[in-house]
Amino acid sequence: MSRKLSDHVILADKRACQHTGRKLTEKRQRILTLLLKAGCPLSAYELTHAYNKVNKPAIMAMSVYRILEFLESIQLVHRLQSANKYVACSSLLTCQHHPFSMFVICQSCQQVEEIPVAENLVHQLTSTIENTGFLMTDTQLEITGICRRCQ
Ligand SMILES: [Zn+2]
Numbered sequence: 001m002s003r004k005l006s007d008h009v010i011l012a013d014k015r016a017c018q019h020t021g022r023k024l025t026e027k028r029q030r031i032l033t034l035l036l037k038a039g040c041p042l043s044a045y046e047l048t049h050a051y052n053k054v055n056k057p058a059i060m061a062m063s064v065y066r067i068l069e070f071l072e073s074i075q076l077v078h079r080l081q082s083a084n085k086y087v088a089c090s091s092l093l094t095c096q097h098h099p100f101s102m103f104v105i106c107q108s109c110q111q112v113e114e115i116p117v118a119e120n121l122v123h124q125l126t127s128t129i130e131n132t133g134f135l136m137t138d139t140q141l142e143i144t145g146i147c148r149r150c151q
C-alpha cells in the first residue's frame with residue numbers, strides 16, 4: 001500500500017459524510033481499518049476476532065454484521081457472495097468515484113482484485129440476461145481464477 005492507512009480512512013469518512021451526512025463512528029472506522037490492513041477478504045467472524053484482539057471493550061459478532069452492512073451500503077466495503085467475506089473497496093485507494101466493478105478472486109491464495117467495468121459492458125450483459133426472461137436481483141460479478149503470483 002503506497003499511501004498511509006489513515007489517508008484511506010479519511011477518504012472513507014468523507015464518503016460517509018456525503019452519503020449519510022455523518023462521519024464514521026469509531027467502531028466503523030476500526031472495522032474498516034482492519035479490512036484495509038488485512039488486504040484480503042475476511043469473514044465477519046474473522047473480523048470480530050481481529051477486532052477483539054486489539055480493542056477493548058470487546059465487540060459482538062452481531063454488531064460487526066451491522067457495521068459491515070452499513071459500510072457495504074455506502075460502498076466502503078464489498079461482500080463477496082461466493083466466499084461470504086468482506087473486502088475494503090479498492091476505490092478508497094484511488095479516487096472517490098465508485099465505478100461498477102467486478103471481483104477477481106484467486107482460488108489458491110484468496111486474494112481479491114476489484115476491477116472497474118465499463119458501463120456499456122454491464123448494460124450489454126444485463127440485457128442479454130433479461131432477454132432470457134430471467135429477472136436479475138443482483139449484478140455483482142465475481143470471477144474465480146489464479147493470480148499472477150500463484151501461477
Ligand atoms: Zn468498490
Ligand SMILES: [Zn+2]
Nearest residue numbers: 106109147150
Ligand atoms: Zn493467488
